[in-house]
Amino acid sequence: MTDILGYKGKRVVVTGCYSGMGHATAKMLGELGAEVHGLDFKECDLPLASFNQIDLRDPASIEAGVSAIGGKVDSLFNCAGLxxxxxxxxxxxxxxxxxxxxxxxVLPLMADGGAIANxxxxxxxxxxxxxxxxxxxxxxxxxDAAVEWCEANMETVNEGYSFSKxxxxxxxQFMGARLIKQGIRxxxxxxxxTETPMMKQFHEASGKDVVDAAAEPLGRYTTAEEQAGGLVLINSDLASVVNSVVFPVDGGFMGGLATGQVDISKMMRRGRKSE
Structure with missing residues (x-):
């Protein structure tokens, strides 16, 4: 079992490959023998099979970027974010x-055995x-319908980040249950x-103590490479029936929260700040 994850020769697409988790994911996939195609607002420094600049706020830009890749796509990694x-x-x-x-x-370019990780x-x-x-x-x-919904419900959208996630x-979960009928997970x-360039904004917006509370019980921030490992795992051949899963890559945060070992009162400040 020399290629247990099954990426050798696979065509994969990674958004957000310029930095952070997306960069680490694209690098890891390349090292595993995948043909990596990158999409981002800023150019990536990795030796990718192709790179296309896109703006996720612009549907025409998205369509042009995916069209430029073309061909069959085996896996998609949606890593870009604000x-x-x-x-x-x-x-x-x-x-x-x-x-x-x-x-x-991307979905029309995927076939049975395809996988998507967000x-x-x-x-x-x-x-x-x-x-x-x-x-x-x-x-x-x-x-247009999604944008119009948001504009009509800004009290729900609020600061944007929590609702988007x-x-x-x-x-x-909704799409996983549908796409599996086509053999796509x-x-x-x-x-x-996670220690990425975004962390400064999280500290400024939510407060370092709130962010630190979400790093328990591990007691430290994870690395972009550790997060890439989780993404690469769930999109791999090894996880062939893992589908519609919300997969914590958190050093035990969710377990600690469920069993009362994480101080949720600090985390609740996030909600009060954004109200």
Whole structure:
């Protein structure tokens, strides 16, 4: 079993490959023998099979980027995202509306055995309390309808980040159950705080103590490479029936939260700040 993950010779697409988790994921996939095609707003320094600049706030840019890749795509890694601190509609477009639109462009290029991994966040854990609202939004048809929904419901969208990540989680579960009938899997990861260029914005928007609370019980921030490992695993051949899963890559945060070993009172400041 020399290629247990099954990436050798596979054509994969990675968004957000310029930096952070996306860069680490693209690098890892290349080292595993995949043919890596990158998409990002800024150019990537890795030796990719191709790179195309896209803006996830612009559907035409997304469509042009995917069209330039063409051919069969075996795996898609949706790693691009914006942190808190940006305009709410920009966050919604990049983190969910653009992610969904890009995925919809890639899906016709995928066949039985294809896999999609999305990056969500523990910031989206409120999804379970308002599934009807999330489902109403994620099932909007097309770019314009999603934007119009957000503009009509800005009190729900709020600062953008939490709601965008809630919808990545709900949409992943919804689409995973549908796409598996075509032999295509979709899962998402829940990273704990990770040392990437985005961390400065998270500290400024939420407070370092709030972010640090989400790094327990591990007691440190994870690395982009550790997060890439989770993404590469769930999209691999080894995980062939892992589907519609919300996969914590968090050093035990979710387990600690469920069993009362994480101080949730610090985390709740995030919600109060954004109200």
């Amino acid at each position: 942190p808190t601190g940006f305009p709410a509609m920009d966050i919604m477009k990049v983190n969910f509306i653009g992610l969904r639109h890009l995925t919809e462009q 990056i969500a966040s523990t910031g989206g854990l409120g999804w379970s309390r308002r599934i009807p609202t999330n489902m109403e939004f994620v099932t909007t048809q097309g770019w 809630e919808n990545v989680i709900v949409w992943t 979709m899962n998402c990861t829940l990273p704990s705080p």
